[in-house]
Amino acid sequence: MVAHKVVSHEEWIAARKKHLAKEKEFTHLRDQLSRERRELPWELVDKDYTFEGESGKISLLDLFAGRSQLVVYHAMFNPETAGPQTTYTLDAACFVCTWWMDNFNGIAVHLNHRDITVVAVSHAPYEKLAAYRKRMGWSFPYLSSVGSDFNFDYGVSFTPDQMKAGKVDYNYRSTSFPMSEAPGISVFLKDGDRIYHTYSTYERGLDMLNVAYHYMDLVPKGRDEANGGVAGWLRRHDEYSD
Numbered sequence: 001m002v003a004h005k006v007v008s009h010e011e012w013i014a015a016r017k018k019h020l021a022k023e024k025e026f027t028h029l030r031d032q033l034s035r036e037r038r039e040l041p042w043e044l045v046d047k048d049y050t051f052e053g054e055s056g057k058i059s060l061l062d063l064f065a066g067r068s069q070l071v072v073y074h075a076m077f078n079p080e081t082a083g084p085q086t087t088y089t090l091d092a093a094c095f096v097c098t099w100w101m102d103n104f105n106g107i108a109v110h111l112n113h114r115d116i117t118v119v120a121v122s123h124a125p126y127e128k129l130a131a132y133r134k135r136m137g138w139s140f141p142y143l144s145s146v147g148s149d150f151n152f153d154y155g156v157s158f159t160p161d162q163m164k165a166g167k168v169d170y171n172y173r174s175t176s177f178p179m180s181e182a183p184g185i186s187v188f189l190k191d192g193d194r195i196y197h198t199y200s201t202y203e204r205g206l207d208m209l210n211v212a213y214h215y216m217d218l219v220p221k222g223r224d225e226a227n228g229g230v231a232g233w234l235r236r237h238d239e240y241s242d
Contacts, residue, residue: 042196051143052126074156076181077122171202
């Protein structure tokens with residue numbers, strides 16, 4: 001353990017109350033940010049997107065599964081571009097994306113009862129997704145967008161020409177990215193037969209959706225990723241040695 005300040009109970013309470021004031025301020029700011037996020041303008045989805053899932057070919061409208069709100073996790077998985085430099089393989093989605101999907105697998109049923117459907121979408125063929133979903137024991141829908149512009153339009157898949165140019169549009173800026181697939185979350189609202197895109201977030205914007213990180217932020221060692229980052233310790237949940 002590293003050296004750390006140790007104090008009396010009275011001093012501990014005083015320090016905790018001082019920090020509590022900052023936590024309350026942050027909570028109020030977070031509430032304000034969430035409200036402003038909900039107040040962002042929407043854009044009409046005017047393109048037909050097709051996906052493949054358990055029941056065959058379906059539309060974006062079908063993904064809502066009778067609910068009015070849809071959250072799509074864009075998972076990195078494309079066997080055609082898998083290689084030694086990618087976080088996904090020929091048969092497995094990105095191990096970091098897998099962790100994020102582990103985080104929402106157990107709560108999807110609760111979200112369903114708040115008029116929210118959660119799905120994952122990758123640019124891999126459906127048979128690959130179905131096999132991986134079975135391996136991971138997930139219950140949420142996992143769909144393929146092969147043959148659709150969906151991943152490209154929402155900024156998480158990049159064309160060979162973009163990769164060759166060395167610059168892609170990701171997280172609302174032109175940047176370099178080492179792989180043809182990137183992670184993200186997109187949110188949609190259905191009103192009758194109309195679908196609106198209301199929000200998308202990428203990179204550190206995804207942190208708020210990973211409950212495991214929130215637990216790590218509570219404990220003394222924090223995320224403990226100074227050496228190697230998440231890649232230094234994280235494994236798919238069936239790949240840990242103990």
